[in-house]
Amino acid sequence: MSTPTRTPTGAPAHLTGPGSGGVGDSAQRPDGVLKVRGEFAYGSDLWMEDMLWGVTLRSPHPYARVVAIDTSAAAQLPGVHAVLTSEDVPGEKVYGLELADQPVLAVDVVRYQGEPVALVAADHPDTARRAAALIRVDYEVWEPVTDARTALGHPTTDALHESDAEVTELSRESAHLHPEGNLVRHLKVRTGDPQPTAEVVVVGEYEVGMQDQAFLGPESGLAVPADDGGVELYVATQWLHVDQRQICSALALPPEQVRLTLAGVGGAFGGREDLSMHVHACLLALRTGRPVKMSYNREESFFGHVHRHPATMRYEHGATRDGQLVYVKAAIWFDGGAYASSTPAVVGNGGTMGIGPYVVPNVHVDCYGAYTNNPPCGAMRGFGSVQTAFAYESQMDALAAELGMDPVELRCRNAMEQGSATPTGQVIDSPAPVAELLRRLEAMPLPAEADGEVDLRHMPGGVSNTTHGEGVRRGVGYAVAYKNVAFSEGYDDHSTARVRLEVVGGEPTATVHTAAAEVGQGLVTVEQQIARTELGVEQVTVHPKDTTVGSAGSTSASRQTYVTGGAVKAACEAVRGQLLARAERLVGRPVPDLRLAGGQVVSDAEEIAVPLADLLGGEAVEETVQWRHRPTEAIDPETGQGFAHVQYAFSAHRAVVDVDTELGLVKVVEMACTQDVGKAVNPQAVVGQIHGGTAQGLGLAVMEEILIRDGKVVNPSFTDYLIPTILDMPPMRVEVLEYADPHAPYGLRGVGEAPNISSGPAVLAAIRAATGLPLARVPVRPEHLTGTS
Missing domain, CATH: 3.90.1170.50 (Aldehyde oxidase/xanthine dehydrogenase, a/b hammerhead)
Known part of the structure; x- marks a missing residue:
């Protein structure tokens, strides 16, 4: 029988990266060269x-x-x-x-x-x-049972006006797929006047398919x-x-x-x-x-594995004639599939952030997660916020059209800012530059229209020679969104980091050990950057991720740079504290400006420079720290009020599309994104995350969907489940803002999910602008554009 120390071929090894690059630098990834060469073991x-x-x-x-x-x-x-x-x-x-x-x-x-x-x-x-x-x-x-509303016994029309008691009774009457019933979670958000009225009202029902x-x-x-x-x-x-x-x-x-x-x-x-x-x-x-x-x-x-929840959503927006939002009512149904997975948390996100980054005095939201016999659904980038963004941004465009107002102007007029209250009553206590993100997008130059003979490869479907440009119309669309960072609603969100500093080969070397999963996003690089910044050393090794150190939580919710980064920073600070105390004992007195830099303990004022290698000798200094962000709280089950989320990330997109209205083909000509990241810990990686999130949002808007018929998947392959390729991804303009969050390590904000949320609705808005069609479902298919569906 195998022993506990036996290691398979391809097991992860310690990663030691290039010896330069702290917080704020585009440090090279220690796994990057291996992956490019095909030598990395998966x-x-x-x-x-x-x-x-x-x-x-x-x-x-x-x-x-x-x-x-x-x-x-x-x-x-x-x-x-x-x-x-x-x-x-x-x-x-x-x-x-x-x-x-x-x-x-x-x-x-x-x-x-x-x-x-x-x-x-x-x-x-x-x-x-x-x-x-x-x-x-x-x-x-x-x-x-393959429909979420059917599973809950809910009516398929006018559900916004059902009373809480009526909906609860209907849920009890539905056939049970699980002993406790088909309702996984019902989240309610109630604030302001329960019966508001408005001068202008728009209503829409929207649907988002299952994404992989x-x-x-x-x-x-x-x-x-x-x-x-x-x-x-x-x-x-x-x-x-x-x-x-x-x-x-x-x-x-x-x-x-x-x-x-x-x-x-x-x-x-x-x-x-x-x-x-x-x-x-x-x-x-x-x-x-x-x-x-x-x-x-x-x-x-x-x-x-689980997939993104399909959703059906019914929204009603009321506003004054000058474009001030008065109320939003929404009923949202997430199809959780056969088992719960993370449906309760997805419902939490979809419901609490389901009206978008706007100030609305009167809110009435019901968000449901249901069991069905479809494949289980759970976490996917954007986590409940992707689906609702398609609905509320479509509503903002519909409202702008009804008011005869510019869509960007309407959004800016109602945009959240620092000090605004969310629908859960939480006051946003860090920068929230929603209007600025939109204005910066609006100021970016648009791509030039075709003038004269056009390269067919730049036309919708042109790569396969299906169009010569007849019936092609251009459209421009905008969207803005926000997303919580880290775990929410009172969850004990924490991470553990162990940092060890010792002399290896005559050089001070830090080893960082966490259980935080590196899934390709560049976390090991961030851990190295933080250790270099805090300990002033060049060489940083990242220990293989395992359960011999305390939990770091999930690599999800855009949380690892914030939470595990915070833990690594705190552990490094504890190690640094030991070293500075040791240096002061060596000097024989307290030195106020003592710090670590360039592999030494230094003081500019007193011209002290003690090499770390001399200070450490043959000993190692090691600290293990469990770190938490400020606590959130469970929301009130009847009103949805409470400090639900520790931080929000904001992003906005502009999409430019060409649509062949005769063939129903779409070519995304350009995407532009503005996003506030608080602090770009690794600027190049930040831009990479924005590109990647944008690609997944674009994919959901125009091509990605797991097709289910009577509970069976009909396209379980990359032949039939389509994702964007290099031919589908357009050029991108990216502008990164850095408005520090005073409550976060280095002022940073989680980056990875927000661009996945605002990109798809921008593409949908651009297609609507090009075609004049309402387009209430994604992904948009050719038959939706040609009237053949």
Whole structure:
């Protein structure tokens, strides 16, 4: 049996980057060269000589009772070492990110197509797949529930005017997919006059399809049994410690016997927050006594992780004749799919920020998350705010048209600023430059219109020679959005960092150890930059991410630079404090301006310079710090009032599109973005995040959607699930603002999610401007533009 210290090929190593670049510099990534050369080891590259391969048998039905499972034929196939069902799960048979409602393996009911039913371990992946195909499962197939409003028993029209009591009663009457009913969460926001009136009213109903995270590295990991009866799991994930908690529960093992190490992650965007193959690989490894690798193919990946919630939204905006918002009413339905995942938090974000970054005195919002028999939905970049932004920004454009007002002017007239109150009653106590972001966008020059002969490659569909420019119309659209940073509503959001300073090879070297997952966003670089800034050293090594240090929380909610960055900063400060105290003892007196710089303890005033290498000698200084941002609070369940979010990020986009109105084809000509980041810790990485978020927002606006028919996914491949390519992404103008948040480390704001929220609505606004069509659903398809739908 494997020992706890055995390491597979491709396991993560310490990362030591170039020895320059502190906070505010575009420091080089220590993993960058490896990735460009194709030498970086991802989770799917893990290997051990004696390992087995694990495969999952999944349900072909979205809703059915499991009558019987016969594994005998699979178990008898040569090369098969284990076949497991729910009866073989030693601990709790359900798990969940927020609610424990999802079976490790189906017990008696399957609630979505692709639900895991059985596991196989074999000495070759083809053998494992053949064995899985031999497992006989008898199902009693039931009619799936595939619409969130139907699941809740809600009316499909005029729901804005249902009373709370009527809606609650309707929810009770719906058929239950789970014992407690189909309602995951209902969030209410109530402020101001409950029956407001306005001179101008616009009403709209909007729909957003199911988007996939489309990360390039499928789910993968390697479980290695240990001599102490435990297991080591090398896995591509976003949250090592919450994975550990759920795995321990299923395996009935204590945390000290379930050790996780982060494998190379090929993108995440929220899709790795939930468990996929984690428990399955561990179960097979413990049963066989051999290392077990599991790596999904692309089709299985579509079934193996959560997606962005589809949403249906009904909005009513009331304003004065001069464009001042009087009230917003909204009813929002998120389809959570078969299991809860992070639906409660998505509902929290969608509801509390569901009217946009505007000052509105009277707000009446109902936001629902529902169980259905569609694939489970959970975290994805933008997390509840993406869907509502399409609705409220469409409403602002509709209101501007009704008033005969410029859309940017209407937005600026109602924009939040520092000191404004959100619909939850929270006063924004840091810069909120909403109007400035829009004005800066408006001032940017527009791309030139075609003059004379046009290169067909620049036309909608021109790359495939489908248009010669007939019927092409240009449109320009704007959108602005905001997004909370970090965990909210009273969650104990914290991170742990261990920092060690010692002399290595004659040079002072810092080692930073956190469990914060690097998923491609550049966190390891940020950790190095902070250590260089705070400790004044060139060499900084980042320890592999694992559970031998305290939790750093999830790599989500745009929180890691803020929260783990704060923890690294605090741990470095503690190390620095020890060193400065040691230096003062050496000097024999307090020195007020003593600091660390250039590998020395220095004082300009007293001309002191003590090399750190001399001060440390053969000793190391190490500190471990658990760091928290200021606390948030749970909101009132009846009014939605409370200090829900610790920080907000603001972004705005302008989109320029050409639309072939005869063929229904769209070409995004240019995207421009302005965003306040508080402090650009790594300016080049910040711009990269803005480009990436913009691409995903554009994708949802015009092409990305998981298509579900009767609960079944019909396009689980990159052949049929389309994402933007280099031919779809236009040139971008990016302007970064740095208005410091006084409550955050270095004044920074989380960056990654905000551009994903405002980009899509800007593209939709531009298409509407080009076509004159209302376009209330995304992604926009050719038939929506040509009237053939």
